[in-house]
Amino acid sequence: MPEEMLIDEMQCVYQKPGTLTDEYMHYCPGCGHAVAHKILMEVVEEMGLQEDIIGVAPVGCSVFAYNYMNIDMQEAAHGRASAVATGIKRVRPDKFVFSYQGDGDLAAIGTAETIHTINRGENILIVFINNGIYGMTGGQMAPTSLFGQKTSTSPYGRDVAHNGYPLKITELIAHLPGAYYVTRQAVHTPNTVRKFKKALNNAFEYQKLNKGTCFIEVVSNCPSGWKMTPKETLTYIEEKMLPEYPLGDIKVPTQNKN
Amino acid sequence: MIKGTVLINSETCKGCELCIVACPQDSLSLSQKINLRGYRYVELSQDNCTGCTNCAIVCPDAVITVYRQSKQNYKKAV
Numbered sequence: 001m002p003e004e005m006l007i008d009e010m011q012c013v014y015q016k017p018g019t020l021t022d023e024y025m026h027y028c029p030g031c032g033h034a035v036a037h038k039i040l041m042e043v044v045e046e047m048g049l050q051e052d053i054i055g056v057a058p059v060g061c062s063v064f065a066y067n068y069m070n071i072d073m074q075e076a077a078h079g080r081a082s083a084v085a086t087g088i089k090r091v092r093p094d095k096f097v098f099s100y101q102g103d104g105d106l107a108a109i110g111t112a113e114t115i116h117t118i119n120r121g122e123n124i125l126i127v128f129i130n131n132g133i134y135g136m137t138g139g140q141m142a143p144t145s146l147f148g149q150k151t152s153t154s155p156y157g158r159d160v161a162h163n164g165y166p167l168k169i170t171e172l173i174a175h176l177p178g179a180y181y182v183t184r185q186a187v188h189t190p191n192t193v194r195k196f197k198k199a200l201n202n203a204f205e206y207q208k209l210n211k212g213t214c215f216i217e218v219v220s221n222c223p224s225g226w227k228m229t230p231k232e233t234l235t236y237i238e239e240k241m242l243p244e245y246p247l248g249d250i251k252v253p254t255q256n257k258n
Numbered sequence: 259m260i261k262g263t264v265l266i267n268s269e270t271c272k273g274c275e276l277c278i279v280a281c282p283q284d285s286l287s288l289s290q291k292i293n294l295r296g297y298r299y300v301e302l303s304q305d306n307c308t309g310c311t312n313c314a315i316v317c318p319d320a321v322i323t324v325y326r327q328s329k330q331n332y333k334k335a336v
């Protein structure tokens with residue numbers, strides 16, 4: 001049977017969300033940023049938020065997120081996305097607001113903004129893409145780089161004596177009373193993607209109810225910075241990243257007193 | 259078995275192979291041909307797709323559209 005006829009008799013069960021633009025993404029093949037963008041935009045489409053949401057893009061590989069997400073967006077200076085999102089949400093409390101940030105952006109140069117935004121319990125969502133490296137600038141070590149991880153600034157591997165420990169900023173901020181919902185997800189398999197999607201749904205539902213800061217870490221990959229094929233990054237995530245950054249909820253609403 | 263199929267936008271595919279890994283049916287493979295950007299792209303190489311959407315869900319570049327036989331048509335066919 002010709003393919004068109006076959007398709008005529010079938011139902012479309014998955015297509016690119018209308019909330020992504022037709023722009024060709026600049027991301028390297030297999031990059032987790034692109035998966036995360038797509039799923040975020042699927043949730044925006046399914047929840048009907050396209051006209052009611054404002055995103056803040058970071059500095060890092062996802063600096064051009066505003067070219068791909070077909071919603072209102074604002075670019076922030078490096079590390080300051082959550083502070084910018086604070087301002088937007090305070091001026092427009094009627095809008096859903098999120099920041100989208102890498103590990104260099106959120107957990108290195110932007111640590112202060114991240115902590116204080118969450119400590120104030122700003123009613124926004126922070127999406128934190130942890131690929132354990134500075135992807136954009138050529139694969140330098142990030143605060144989240146693993147023990148022994150070879151990067152362009154730790155060519156012999158990350159050494160605790162010299163470089164300290166991988167920063168588990170997600171566990172750290174979960175202690176703050178302003179953090180309402182804190183979870184760690186991933187996007188490297190169909191099942192992890194489905195769970196990430198559910199977490200995004202939860203976060204926007206909580207934002208609707210003015211509950212405080214929701215924080216979703218996404219353990220992601222950087223095939224170029226890790227110097228691996230996209231397929232090899234799947235094994236690396238499973239064997240190296242997830243033992244250090246285990247998936248699952250870190251703080252759920254029942255743990256909140258308010 | 260429920261029948262499905264996929265439509266692949268060969269010009270936006272970057273040949274990362276993540277969809278190939280995600281497919282439980284082994285239905286996909288990389289073509290020998292390259293697209294305008296120089297990537298070998300993915301093709302449906304076997305007629306056993308069930309329309310499970312796994313490949314499309316993990317595709318970073320939203321290259322894949324998935325179709326699935328409706329339950330009604332499935333009943334008619336068996």
Ligand SMILES: Cc1ncc(C[n+]2csc(CCOP(=O)(O)OP(=O)(O)O)c2C)c(N)n1
Binds near residue numbers: 105
């Ligand atoms: C004030 C300032 N300092 C440093 C830089 C250089 N810089 C650009 S992106 C980046 C790190 C990006 O890493 P990450 O946030 O992990 O993003 P990724 O590319 O990995 O997604 C750095 C240090 C800059 N643009 N501005």
Ligand code: SF4
Binds near residue numbers: 032033061136221223
């Ligand atoms: S450098 Fe890394 S994070 Fe940046 S687009 Fe390439 S794979 Fe993605």
Ligand code: SF4
Binds near residue numbers: 277
């Ligand atoms: S996951 Fe998408 S971009 Fe990667 S090879 Fe498959 S269709 Fe192409």
Ligand code: SF4
Binds near residue numbers: 282306314
């Ligand atoms: S829809 Fe499922 S069975 Fe069909 S090609 Fe994609 S992953 Fe394979």
Ligand SMILES: [Mg+2]
Binds near residue numbers: 102
């Ligand atoms: Mg990074």
